[in-house]
Amino acid sequence: MIVENSLDELKKREGAYRIIKNFIESDVESELYDLTGLSGGFIASEEEIDLLQTYIGPAVFEDKLQEVGVNHMGGEKIFALNRTSSGILASILALVSKGDSVVHFLKAHPAHPSIIRACNLVGAVYDEYIDLDQFKIKDNTKLVIITGSTMDHQVLDEESFKKVIERAHNKNIPVFVDDASGARLRTAIFNQKPACDLGADLSVTSTDKLMKGPRGGLMAGKEEYVNMVKAKSNEFGLEAQAPVILAMINALKDYNPQNLRDSISKKDELFMLLIKSFNMFEKTPTGVMVSKESLKKEVNSKRDKCNLSETDLCFLWSMILLKNENIITIPAVSMPGASTTIRFDLSSNDANKLEIKEIYEKISRSFEYLLEVCVDEDKSRKIIYNL
């Protein structure tokens, strides 16, 4: 085994860093292509950065956020949070007390852990449902939560969405929607309405997911509820700070659902090319991926003398993609313990800089090289650690 523990993973990550750093610092014409789908963004002009340095800057950006935020999310009022998880915490702190019940409806388990953690913190009883027939709202329920799209991009259909809201409102219970990726996935790809337009009282989305914003949470909702969450956030320091708000505004202005839709057709095109040569690829909502098990199987079917482990193969391929093809995928740069699945996200900013055929060629060429070196453990080690 080449990468055996967290320390090894850090060594691998540092090796990838050096490659990227050299790239950024060199004057080479060629570009790096970040296809992780995780890079988020920070769009800001020089004048805006100057304005950040004044007392008035933060207030100006908060005002501007209202307009672009409502345009994206619906609702009466917008509030920016440090993260979607902070928004979940603030909402539960504001609306739920010890002994109250919280009911959560989502397309598929598991729920995002921050919801359960926040309920535990206030001492609330937490129930989770994925089946509308079994969905029950206890009498002492103070908050109904809906997850628009799970972490694995499992999207709730609009009919169920509306029924859950209706049943909550029949009991006068507010509805909070965790719409982290959903605010865009549901609307741009599945033609659903923003959560507030479907009747949600509060909704929060992640501005770094499927758009070019910074990591952060954008909340919309009825003014009364937003004000309650805002007050709680300010008490505990959960609100987004001015530089993040500025970058949210520009990312929201930049957002175009067509880019997301395009990534779907590009994904299909790439997938069609890939399945002609490989058995290992699966589709994701905005790209394609190879799990460590599938990668090992594919390598074994083409090369019988490779003794590398599943995860070592992922790290090796990811480093080859970085070094030889200038493509950043998660396993090369990830922190210890992250998933080793190799994803190519076509909604990434950098995906637009490459033709689908180029991406296909980069994938094929790097996989050929992977087959070549994976039988040589020493050479594989040198590549993984960039020695």
Place this chain on the structure above:
Amino acid sequence: MIVENSLDELKKREGAYRIIKNFIESDVESELYDLTGLSGGFIASEEEIDLLQTYIGPAVFEDKLQEVGVNHMGGEKIFALNRTSSGILASILALVSKGDSVVHFLKAHPAHPSIIRACNLVGAVYDEYIDLDQFKIKDNTKLVIITGSTMDHQVLDEESFKKVIERAHNKNIPVFVDDASGARLRTAIFNQKPACDLGADLSVTSTDKLMKGPRGGLMAGKEEYVNMVKAKSNEFGLEAQAPVILAMINALKDYNPQNLRDSISKKDELFMLLIKSFNMFEKTPTGVMVSKESLKKEVNSKRDKCNLSETDLCFLWSMILLKNENIITIPAVSMPGASTTIRFDLSSNDANKLEIKEIYEKISRSFEYLLEVCVDEDKSRKIIYNL
């Protein structure tokens, strides 16, 4: 009464905005001077902003922060939080459970409310002391908190600081220091050591207080404890995001304690000039201030026909300072409910652009004009709302 409620305060704030906006957008040579002491800052180069847009950017900045952070704060490891209040919440979540005791020592009441709120949230028993002779650490205490400098800049002496730490450590209880302004006020002005050098296990400071950083909390401490706080922060979204971390790094590099020390002597110089003509000024650690009561008294002693309320006088003077003298003070631009005390902070970035004599003249001239218009309520109203 001219400014009667929150709505009026917002109207006043919007009027001030328009003045500032015109200033920023016009090509006039003259400058705005932000003497609020609250503007913080956001120092970042174009290349750094570009790096923010990559997957690797955040990781690069987190690494860089370690070095400059330890240099400023001491300790073994650094962690950046969304706010000092988030750092307090994360530490109490990480180290204290229901029924545990938390003991807080500070120079003077009141404590920062976020400490008490976080204790209430986890269900801890909270005790507060300002007298070392009465200071008691109960047996079930899990955390001892020291406030280095209170919100009113009341600074704890180093001897008491060390004694509290010693008594906590004798009982094997970790010590957390809320050093919001203290990390600079204590070291630069009072020649004390950083909290970690005095033995604290954790210490947090506000990067927008007495330095040119963004609003945020910079934590330092023993690695074991920092790791515990970091894990808790990531669970609830309390950590600082990359754009804020970048600006923290540059503000820490920019920080020079001499600037703070200079502001003290400048403050003394300004105060000496002011007391020759006025009775209303008081010193703050880094500037001078006038409370609403003192302002009303001073106006009454020089003009017997002024019927404006204390707060209206503050708003009026603050707007005159802005419009006629280009000086931003808090009452002109503040949110509803903020303090109406007029402070001139000489550690503000912009204070360096003015001679002390110029500041004195701007203050005198604007006060003369205040005396002139304050007897005319209609005219005062027009100035306050910038009509």
